[in-house]
Amino acid sequence: MDSLHAIGFYVSATLSVGGALLVAFLPDRERRGLALAVTGLGLSGVMVTLSAGLAALVVLVCYLAMALLLAGPRYRVFELSVGTGWRQLGALGAAALFALLAFAAFRGDFVHTGYFGGSFGSAAIGRFLLDHDALATEAVGALVLVALVGAAAGWRVRERGR
Amino acid sequence: MTVGLVAVMWVASALVAAGALVAAWRRDLTASLAAIPLIFGGAAVAFAGAARFSAAGGPPIFGQAVVVLIAVTALALVALGVGIAGREASR
Numbered sequence: 001m002d003s004l005h006a007i008g009f010y011v012s013a014t015l016s017v018g019g020a021l022l023v024a025f026l027p028d029r030e031r032r033g034l035a036l037a038v039t040g041l042g043l044s045g046v047m048v049t050l051s052a053g054l055a056a057l058v059v060l061v062c063y064l065a066m067a068l069l070l071a072g073p074r075y076r077v078f079e080l081s082v083g084t085g086w087r088q089l090g091a092l093g094a095a096a097l098f099a100l101l102a103f104a105a106f107r108g109d110f111v112h113t114g115y116f117g118g119s120f121g122s123a124a125i126g127r128f129l130l131d132h133d134a135l136a137t138e139a140v141g142a143l144v145l146v147a148l149v150g151a152a153a154g155w156r157v158r159e160r161g162r
Numbered sequence: 163m164t165v166g167l168v169a170v171m172w173v174a175s176a177l178v179a180a181g182a183l184v185a186a187w188r189r190d191l192t193a194s195l196a197a198i199p200l201i202f203g204g205a206a207v208a209f210a211g212a213a214r215f216s217a218a219g220g221p222p223i224f225g226q227a228v229v230v231l232i233a234v235t236a237l238a239l240v241a242l243g244v245g246i247a248g249r250e251a252s253r
Contacts, residue, residue, distance in 0.1 A: 020180035055229040062233040090186020098179030105171030147238035151245030
């Protein structure tokens with residue numbers, strides 16, 4: 001990977017991780033949605049620098065859609081009565097999880113190989129998803145169908161309740 | 163300046179931990195749904211990095227295909243979560 005790709009990777013990684021932290025701490029849903037969109041943009045940049053062009057495109061579209069869902073008018077507040085102490089304990093657990101995963105990555109003994117694929121790879125991914133791993137693709141398709149039917153049913157119940 | 167699999171895994175770890183932080187920190191259950199794309203995004207970065215740097219045993223495109231499936235799955239789960247949260251909040 002040359003220097004230009006490396007700079008792009010680090011800038012995109014900063015965008016994605018910074019956006020993720022903003023999602024955790026921003027108070028209102030519009031700005032949290034914008035932060036999630038920034039995270040998606042950063043993730044997409046990371047994918048581009050990792051020679052996964054089609055994956056970057058799919059990630060960008062999906063994250064923009066998720067940002068719209070979480071910042072849009074369908075959003076309803078559904079608060080839980082969890083104490084501040086438990087939330088702080090959960091935040092400490094998240095920090096410990098990061099330390100553990102980062103240490104495992106640092107000490108990991110990974111295989112290093114050359115990369116012979118293209119920079120976009122749409123044809124190869126299409127062949128892989130629809131030929132080699134068709135069952136996994138169908139499973140995800142079924143999950144998407146169930147999720148959309150469930151979401152539509154939830155929205156219909158709410159519209160009737162008005 | 164270069165990038166290796168360790169740097170990619172650090173970014174993936176940071177995203178997974180940020181997702182766990184969102185799930186633990188937000189009091190609003192609908193806002194906690196934002197943890198799903200963050201944790202799934204961390205997994206996606208790890209898969210793409212492994213495909214790019216160390217796909218020794220399988221086809222190098224495998225990780226990228228999993229990234230596509232992960233992104234679509236995250237979108238479906240967030241849509242379902244927002245729908246269920248709206249249904250519960252209307253009661």
